Amino acid sequence: MGIVDDSGNLLQKAEFSYPHEDVLLEDILNPINEFIHENESDEIDCIGIGVPGIASDTLVNYTCNLPFRDVEIRDYLKTKLPIYVSNDANCAAIAEYQIADGRLFSNYAFVTFGTGIGAGIFINGFLYTGTTGAAGEVGHMVIEKDGIPCKCGRKGCFEKYASVSALKRMTKLNDLKEIFYLSERNSIIQKILDDYIENMAEGLANIINLYDVEMLVIGGSLAEYGEKFLPKLKALIAEKIYNKYTYDLNIKTATLKNDAGIIGASFLEEYL
Numbered sequence: 366m367g368i369v370d371d372s373g374n375l376l377q378k379a380e381f382s383y384p385h386e387d388v389l390l391e392d393i394l395n396p397i398n399e400f401i402h403e404n405e406s407d408e409i410d411c412i413g414i415g416v417p418g419i420a421s422d423t424l425v426n427y428t429c430n431l432p433f434r435d436v437e438i439r440d441y442l443k444t445k446l447p448i449y450v451s452n453d454a455n456c457a458a459i460a461e462y463q464i465a466d467g468r469l470f471s472n473y474a475f476v477t478f479g480t481g482i483g484a485g486i487f488i489n490g491f492l493y494t495g496t497t498g499a500a501g502e503v504g505h506m507v508i509e510k511d512g513i514p515c516k517c518g519r520k521g522c523f524e525k526y527a528s529v530s531a532l533k534r535m536t537k538l539n540d541l542k543e544i545f546y547l548s549e550r551n552s553i554i555q556k557i558l559d560d561y562i563e564n565m566a567e568g569l570a571n572i573i574n575l576y577d578v579e580m581l582v583i584g585g586s587l588a589e590y591g592e593k594f595l596p597k598l599k600a601l602i603a604e605k606i607y608n609k610y611t612y613d614l615n616i617k618t619a620t621l622k623n624d625a626g627i628i629g630a631s632f633l634e635e636y637l
C-alpha cells in the first residue's frame with residue numbers, strides 16, 4: 366500500500382504479510398482499512414487497487430491465489446473516496462506506460478514475467494480491459510496442446526513454459542541470480558535457459574502478431590536480467606513474427622521496479 370502524488374512519486378509505503386496460505390478476506394482487507402483510516406485526508410483524491418485476478422468496476426470476480434470470489438470491494442472498505450480496481454499487471458503496465466515511457470506510444474504491451482505471466486495492453490493510447498476486465502491474460506494462452514496442466518484448467522499455457530516459476534522448475538534452481546550466473550558457466554543450465562528464451566519468444570511473438578504494438582516492455586522479476594536474455598529473445602521473435610518485413614522490433618525491459626503496481630493503481634482513475 367502507498368500514497369502516490371500526481372507525478373507518480375511514492376510518498377509513503379506500508380506492507381503487510383499474511384499469516385498463512387489459507388488467508389481470510391479480513392486478513393487482507395483489515396490492514397487496508399487501517400491504512401485508509403490513518404491516511405484519509407482532503408488531499409487524497411481516490412483509492413486504486415491492483416488485484417492478482419479478474420475485476421470489473423469494483424467487483425473482484427476471481428483471484429487465483431487469494432480468497433476473492435465475487436467480492437464487492439466497496440462493501441468492505443470504510444471510505445467515501447472513489448475506488449478503482451483492476452488487475453495488478455494492468456496497474457504495473459499503467460505505471461510503466463505513463464511514468465517511464467511518458468505515453469509516447471499508442472499501441473503498447475507490457476508483459477510481466479514472475480510467478481505467472483500477465484499483461485497490460487494499450488490500444489490507441491487506451492488500456493484495453495475487455496468486456497469483463499479479463500483482457501490481457503496472456504499467461505493462459507496455450508502454446509503447447511495437451512502440455513503441462515495449469516491451474517486455470519487448460520494444458521500447455523504460456524506461463525507453464527515461460528514464467529519465472531517455469532524457469533526455476535526447469536533448472537531445479539530457486540534463485541534467478543544463480544540461474545543466470547550458472548548459465549554462463551554450465552552448459553546444461555545454458556541449454557535450459559536457451560529453451561526457456563525460445564518459450565518466451567513463442568508467446569511474445571503471438572502477442573505482437575495480435576496487437577502489432579509499437580513497444581513491448583518486459584516487466585516482473587525477470588526484467589532485472591534483461592542484458593542476459595534480450596539479444597537472443599529479440600532475434601528469435603524477429604524470426605517468428607508474421608510481419609518480418611517492415612516491423613521495427615521495439616522490445617525492452619521495464620524501468621520501474623517493485624513499486625510499479627502501487628504507482629499504476631494510483632492512476633487507474635485516468636485509465637478505466
Ligand SMILES: [Zn+2]
Pocket residue numbers: 504505506515516517518519522
Ligand atoms: Zn492457464
